[in-house]
Amino acid sequence: MKKSLTAVMLLVLSVSLLFGCTSTDSSEDTWKDLEDRGTVIVGFDDTFVPMGFKDGSGEIIGFDIDLAKEAIGRMGLEPEFQPIDWNLKETELNTKNIDLIWNGYTITDERKEKVNFTKPYLDNRQVIVVLSGSDIDMKADLEGRIVAAQNASSALAAIQAEGAAETFDGGEPILFDTYNDAFMDLEAGRVHAVVADEILARYYISERGEEKYKVLDEDFGDEEYGVGVRKSDEILLGKLNDILDEMKSDGSAEAISEKWFGENIVK
Missing domain, CATH: 3.40.190.10 (Periplasmic binding protein-like II)
Structure with a gap:
């Protein structure tokens, strides 16, 4: 009986350790991890023209792509663009497969329950x-x-x-x-x-x-469109808001808008 109980306890401990090693804690701010890694993974729908999509040669281009490159570059980091299943975008974010949802992402009350949004940048x-x-x-x-x-x-x-x-x-x-x-x-x-x-x-x-x-x-x-950020990532959210304001003030956001829309439609 004691041997059986010990075996069960060892099995439970092994399973707990296994899941403990593979689980993802989404409750902590990841800014230090992003700095150490040097990249920010941007999740997007690669068919959503003209915000983020693949052109005829397979290159990832678009208004949001250019905006993200400039904003993340100003943080001293490199953007990494990851096509995702749009049905699973919030899950991808909160399991840390991506760090941002940035692709014509509409701000809604339902989505606010799952992610934090930057200030709106487009109507x-x-x-x-x-x-x-x-x-x-x-x-x-x-x-x-x-x-x-x-x-x-x-x-x-x-x-x-x-x-x-x-x-x-x-x-x-x-x-x-x-x-x-x-x-x-x-x-x-x-x-x-x-x-x-x-x-x-x-x-x-x-x-x-x-x-x-x-x-x-x-x-x-x-x-309105905004960038989706994990609720725990307050540092990243604050930096994005400041940089987007900066890009509007210095004209770089306007230049990107002119490139894609022929006019400035940035909020």
Whole structure:
């Protein structure tokens, strides 16, 4: 009996040590670790044009990419860009697979429960895009239609907040892993409308041909972009806020905005 009890206790201790070694403590500020490592890992959706995406040669580019490079460089660190599953972005952050979520990341009350945000640096809204010949002219015309959005996106949250989804064909929007897939289905006629960030939608439209699309006057609401930081990382959050303010004051944020949008849209 004593031998059996000892064996069980040893097994429990071994399992505890195993999980203890592999667990990740997200309750401590990691600034010292980042300084020692010399890098900050930025999580992003590599299809989210023009904020952070891969070009035809596979190079990672975009407005947020340039902004992150400048801001992290001013900390004396190097950015490392890590494509992630956007559905798991907060999990990736809080398990320390990444250090920041920086890719057109909309500030919402629900997300504030999981992460801290920097000050907003860009305004956005959730627009409704249809094909140019569509008879959909207003939000009410979406009733009974097939409407698309990206999974785990702020567009989906905005639709749900208004309770509009129940009026769509099937009682819910069709969800895609990427907006590239959603727009391909719109062009093919498999969906009737796409709800998306205006910044992304305008870029897609300019790239694919403005004559093909129509953006409705009505939308699913205004929003703001911020950078997502672990709640424990107060030093990193403070440094980011100070540097983003500095970049707005010295004109470097404006220069990056002019490069990608042809005008200064930074808050």
